[in-house]
Amino acid sequence: MDEISPVRQWRVPTNLPVTKLAGAVLLVALGLLFADGDPVRLVVAGLAAATLAGWAVRDLVAPVRLAVDPAGLTVIHGFAGRRLLPWPTVEAINVDRRQRLGVTGEVLEIDAGESLHLFGRYDLGATPEEVAAELRAARRYP
Structure with a gap:
């Protein structure tokens, strides 16, 4: 039987x-280019760029969204904090699939009783199904 690594x-x-930072720069450039002196367009472009840049900063400050070890799962909490979910508090690990506009989206759901943690493909760098399988396997070997 394969041994599971202690930390993943x-x-x-x-x-x-x-990509998000490049999009923020592009929004500012387009706002300046097409605003035609309209302050509302500049403000909207600036707010959209600031939101996108803030989202990118979170990705840079806290790139690890989920980790597993023998003690349990460590999930991102808040903007860049971490929270340990010991194995006994993890009630379920599921993948929710929904189809919208012809595209199927998958989300990894970790139910820890009083909290529900959701992770998409771009949070994990892998498909939610693959991650769920690894988490279930790790859970068997506490």
Whole structure:
């Protein structure tokens, strides 16, 4: 039987924050280019760019979204904090699949009783199904 590594982490893909920052710069450039002196357009472009940049900063400050070890799961909490979910508090590990507009989306759900933690493909750098399988396997070997 294969031995499970004591610590496994899933993180945001490295190209994602770079793409978000490039999008923020593009929004500012487009706002300046097409605002035609309209302050509302400039403000809207600036707010959208600031939101996208803040989202990218979170990816850079806290790239690891989920980790597993013999003690349990460590999940991101808040903007960049961490929270340990000991194995006894983890009630369920599921993958929710929904189809919208012809596209199927998957979300990893970790139910810890009083809290529910959701992770998408771009949070994990892997498919939620793959991560769920690894978490279930790790849970068997506490």
